[in-house]
Amino acid sequence: MRARLAGALALALLPAPAFAAALEGEAQRQPINWVAIAMFVAFVGLTLWITKAAAARTRTASDFYTAGGGISGFQNGLAMAGDYMSAASFLGISAQIFTDGYDGLIYSTGFLVGWPILLFLMAERLRNLGRFTFADVASYRFAQPPVRSFAAISTLLVVSFYLIAQMVGAGQLIKLLFGLPYAVAVVIVGALMMLYVLFGGMRATTWVQIIKAVLLLGGASFMALMVLAQFGFSLEALFARAVEVKSAAAQAAGATPAEAAAKGRAIMAPGGFIKDPVSAISFGLALMLGTAGLPHILMRFFTVPDAKEARKSVLWATGWIGYFYILTFIIGFGAIILVGTDAGYKMADGTLRGGGNMAAIHLAHAVGGNAFLGFISAVAFATILAVVAGLTLSAASAVSHDLYATVLKQGRANSADELRVSRITTLALGALAVLLGLVFEKQNVAFMVSLAFALAASGNFPVLILSLLWSGCTTRGAAWGGTIGLLTAFVLTLLSPAVWTTTFGLGPAPFPYSSAAIFSVPAGFIGIWLISRLDRSSRAAVDKAGYPAQRVRAETGIGAFAASDH
Amino acid sequence: MTQQEGHAPADPQAAMIAAVAADPRYGELVARRARLGWWLSAMIFTAFVGYLALIAFDKALLGMPIGDGVTSIGIPIGLGLILLAIALTGLYVAYANRHHDAQMAAILKDHGA
Numbered sequence: 001m002r003a004r005l006a007g008a009l010a011l012a013l014l015p016a017p018a019f020a021a022a023l024e025g026e027a028q029r030q031p032i033n034w035v036a037i038a039m040f041v042a043f044v045g046l047t048l049w050i051t052k053a054a055a056a057r058t059r060t061a062s063d064f065y066t067a068g069g070g071i072s073g074f075q076n077g078l079a080m081a082g083d084y085m086s087a088a089s090f091l092g093i094s095a096q097i098f099t100d101g102y103d104g105l106i107y108s109t110g111f112l113v114g115w116p117i118l119l120f121l122m123a124e125r126l127r128n129l130g131r132f133t134f135a136d137v138a139s140y141r142f143a144q145p146p147v148r149s150f151a152a153i154s155t156l157l158v159v160s161f162y163l164i165a166q167m168v169g170a171g172q173l174i175k176l177l178f179g180l181p182y183a184v185a186v187v188i189v190g191a192l193m194m195l196y197v198l199f200g201g202m203r204a205t206t207w208v209q210i211i212k213a214v215l216l217l218g219g220a221s222f223m224a225l226m227v228l229a230q231f232g233f234s235l236e237a238l239f240a241r242a243v244e245v246k247s248a249a250a251q252a253a254g255a256t257p258a259e260a261a262a263k264g265r266a267i268m269a270p271g272g273f274i275k276d277p278v279s280a281i282s283f284g285l286a287l288m289l290g291t292a293g294l295p296h297i298l299m300r301f302f303t304v305p306d307a308k309e310a311r312k313s314v315l316w317a318t319g320w321i322g323y324f325y326i327l328t329f330i331i332g333f334g335a336i337i338l339v340g341t342d343a344g345y346k347m348a349d350g351t352l353r354g355g356g357n358m359a360a361i362h363l364a365h366a367v368g369g370n371a372f373l374g375f376i377s378a379v380a381f382a383t384i385l386a387v388v389a390g391l392t393l394s395a396a397s398a399v400s401h402d403l404y405a406t407v408l409k410q411g412r413a414n415s416a417d418e419l420r421v422s423r424i425t426t427l428a429l430g431a432l433a434v435l436l437g438l439v440f441e442k443q444n445v446a447f448m449v450s451l452a453f454a455l456a457a458s459g460n461f462p463v464l465i466l467s468l469l470w471s472g473c474t475t476r477g478a479a480w481g482g483t484i485g486l487l488t489a490f491v492l493t494l495l496s497p498a499v500w501t502t503t504f505g506l507g508p509a510p511f512p513y514s515s516a517a518i519f520s521v522p523a524g525f526i527g528i529w530l531i532s533r534l535d536r537s538s539r540a541a542v543d544k545a546g547y548p549a550q551r552v553r554a555e556t557g558i559g560a561f562a563a564s565d566h
Numbered sequence: 567m568t569q570q571e572g573h574a575p576a577d578p579q580a581a582m583i584a585a586v587a588a589d590p591r592y593g594e595l596v597a598r599r600a601r602l603g604w605w606l607s608a609m610i611f612t613a614f615v616g617y618l619a620l621i622a623f624d625k626a627l628l629g630m631p632i633g634d635g636v637t638s639i640g641i642p643i644g645l646g647l648i649l650l651a652i653a654l655t656g657l658y659v660a661y662a663n664r665h666h667d668a669q670m671a672a673i674l675k676d677h678g679a
Contacts, residue, residue, distance in 0.1 A: 102628075105644040106621060112648055113614045116655045120603040124662075240636040268638035269629025270621045277622035284618045288611070308667060311659050318655045322648045329645070552583045555596045556670060558679050559579055 032179035035374025036381075040178070043211070043382050044192065050207045054200035061405075061415040064201035064422055065132040065397050066302040069561065071206055073309035077316020080300050082209030083390040084111075084291075084317070085216060085324055087383040088169050088449070091357045093325070097332020098340070098359035101242070101267025104332055108325035110284055114291025115321065119314040122292060125468050125554040126301045127310035131561045133394070134298035135402045138463050138478065141546030143539055144411070146479035147463075148402045154459045154486055155295040155398035159391050160436075162294075162452040163429075166391065167437030168445045170384040176354050177361065177377040182441055190434035193388045197396065197426045202303060205389045212386035215379045217320060220327040223360070223376075226367035227334030235330075242267060242336040249340070267336070275514075282518035283450075289521060290453030293460030296394035307557050328360075335359040338366040388433065396425040447498040454493055454516050458485035462524035466532075468554060471547035474540040477532025485524020492516035585677045592673050599666055606654050617647055 058064055071079070089111065097104035130136040135151030167186055174185035196204045231237040247264030255263060291297065301310050339345050345353055345362040352358050364376035400422035405413035413421075463482040466473045493499060495511035532540070553559055577583070586592050620628060620643075628640030 102638070102640055102644070105640075106618075109614065109617065109644055109647045109651075112651050113610055116610045116651050116658075117607050119655055120607045120658060235641075236635050236637050239641070243636050265629070265636075268631070268636060269640060270625045277619065280618045280622040281615060284614060288614060308663065311662055315655050315659045319652050322652045325648055326645060548587055549577070549580065549583050552587050552592075555599075556586060556592075556674060556679070558583060558586070558674070 033177065033374060033377060035370055036178055036377035039374050039378035040381050043378055047208050047211065048195065051196050051200035051204040054203035058201045058203060061418045064419050065401065067203040067206055069303060069305055071303040073304055073312030074316055075210060076300055076304050076313035078213045078320060079206045079209040080297060080313060080317035081320035082213030082386045083296060083300065084321055086387050087173055087380045090328065091360050091380065093328045094332040094335060094360040095357045097329060098335045099356065100271050102269055103271050105329055106270065108328065110287035112322050112325060114288045115314060115318040117288060118292040119311060122464060123301060123310045123314050124307035126298060127304065127307045128554050128557040128560045130302050132302055132401045133397050134295055134464065138467050141550045142475040142478055142543055145407045146475055148406050150479045150482050152398040152402040154455065156395055158295055158452045158455050159395040161448040163388060163391050163433050164436045164440055165445050165448040166384060166388050167433050168440050171437055171441060173380060177380060183438060186434055186437040189384060189388060190430050192385055193392055194426060194430035196389045197392050198423055202393060205393050206303065208389055209386040212382045213320065216383055217324060219376050219379050220324060220331060223363060223367055224327040224330040227330055238333055239268065242333045245337050245340055278518060279514040282513055282515040285521055286450060286454045286457050286515045286517035289457035289461045293456035296390045299394045299397065331360055331363060335363040339363050342366065392426060392429050395429055396422045399425040444503050447503060450515060451493045454489040454520060455486055457517050458489035458520035458524045462528055466528050471544055472532050473528060474532045474535040474543040476535045476537065477528045481528025481531050482524060484527035485520055488523040489516045489520035492520060582677055582679055586673065589673055595669050602658065602661060606658055610651060610654055613647060613650055617643065
């Protein structure tokens with residue numbers, strides 16, 4: 001009943017049901033899992049060894065921010081996939097499929113479709129114009145302080161909300177998987193992430209993400225393969241058996257045969273995930289355009305040597321992430337059959353042991369025994385580390401490169417000072433992340449991930465697109481129009497049901513839709529357009545005059561920053 | 567060079583950039599890639615928004631079984647959308663690697679870049 005209630009609640013929170021499942025405080029502490037801990041210690045040992053090697057080569061700001069720009073397209077694609085595939089999406093989406101079937105697929109497609117758009121409109125131009133952060137590109141031809149400050153603040157906001165959600169999710173998951181107390185789990189995540197970023201910078205972060213991506217893809221492939229093997233590699237046979245299982249469960253719960261058959265068939269069709277068309281489209285926009293505005297993803301484009309490698313990295317990332325979502329779909333259906341019919345994975349009341357999120361974890365045990373269960377648990381932990389390390393690095397860069405070096409020192413900071421400021425920021429951010437993780441332990445933070453996506457879609461995305469592609473965009477337009485987009489997304493999210501009603505319990509929400517993007521993305525675009533058009537300042541003339549040369553540089557890569565080594 | 571030199575008044579690359587910009591081959595090449603980018607963006611955008619609209623307005627259609635089986639129409643459509651995203655990305659990369667880069671390199675070479 002608890003799981004069903006949680007599932008229903010997750011659906012009511014349309015913006016982030018998959019995350020909701022991962023982030024609700026329903027995790028029961030598990031017995032200590034020694035195999036999982038041994039595998040995790042092996043992972044940590046390997047990554048710390050890599051960090052040590054990377055630290056020896058992290059001497060300049062360029063090493064720290066972009067690994068010297070010497071990462072190949074293939075490696076970067078894997079790292080992007082590692083940055084993007086969170087534990088919440090692995091466990092959350094498979095859990096959603098386990099409960100509702102088809103709906104999980106809608107989520108997966110939403111998370112994928114932003115990648116092609118990122119490639120078609122931005123990737124190569126980003127690489128050609130930028131050096132360390134997306135603010136380099138957004139502010140290229142503009143007065144630096146206003147646009148940099150906007151970009152840095154936006155980065156800090158997006159990263160903070162994403163990071164809080166990850167930290168709380170991490171604490172809950174680790175409590176669940178390893179049997180460690182919540183606070184210990186959060187401190188371990190915070191400390192390891194600080195070590196990677198502080199000493200190894202982008203080079204260590206990249207390798208942590210690559211290793212995690214390989215482990216996660218390998219583990220998920222094995223699970224999907226084992227599931228498919230049981231059904232003669234026929235999806236039809238897999239689905240047919242899942243429908244039977246769901247029907248039988250409904251009948252056992254007292255439904256008539258006709259009702260039970262309909263319940264079974266329901267997992268083959270969209271269910272309660274999408275209620276009204278406005279929320280549906282709005283939510284889709286936030287996921288699609290938000291992906292193309294996430295600072296920690298955009299930053300990865302500066303780690304490759306040129307535009308060609310940037311473009312190849314998106315192809316690899318899209319391929320791996322898409323493949324992963326297809327695996328998740330099979331894993332979710334496999335769990336309906338192999339976990340759902342095995343009383344050993346359930347409590348006396350019929351819910352899953354450890355909470356609704358454990359479907360994929362129990363499936364790992366069902367197909368591969370205790371050793372594989374330990375492996376998948378360790379991979380889930382590693383996954384969290386890779387994501388939080390990338391987030392922290394991008395926030396540290398926003399502070400040291402955008403705020404300190406460019407705004408405060410007006411471009412006159414030396415590399416050593418900039419590097420020192422990024423390291424101090426990393427320490428501060430790590431401590432803050434742990435603190436916020438502890439403060440928000442009992443809160444429902446599911447809305448924070450969708451808020452991060454909405455902010456990225458409404459602030460960063462319009463500013464980047466218009467500064468890259470519209471000659472009429474001005475400093476004032478970008479800085480203030482982008483701020484309007486951010487504020488609209490922020491305020492409307494606060495007024496939406498997930499925050500107003502569910503989190504704060506203030507009654508019916510003033511803003512009825514589950515995602516702000518359908519209003520806040522246009523608000524960002526129109527804000528930039530209108531303010532730029534009305535801008536008669538002398539700076540506006542300089543901004544517009546700078547466009548043709550910027551355009552040529554963006555298209556050709558003339559003057560682009562080259563890799564500092566390799 | 568540093569970030570600030572990119573738009574400082576005395577841009578050492580200004581002459582080269584002006585020459586490239588004035589080259590009709592450059593204009594055509596860039597326009598062709600931009601057109602491809604917008605078309606492909608429109609395709610994935612329409613496909614995804616159309617999918618969401620289908621879910622919002624006609625859930626039953628997506629739940630219809632294919633033939634006599636259990637698998638619903640929604641499964642190949644949803645998985646197809648994932649494959650479409652990968653395929654369009656691949657198409658763009660193939661075009662850019664095979665045609666765009668070489669032509670751009672030739673133009674830049676002519677202008678001494």
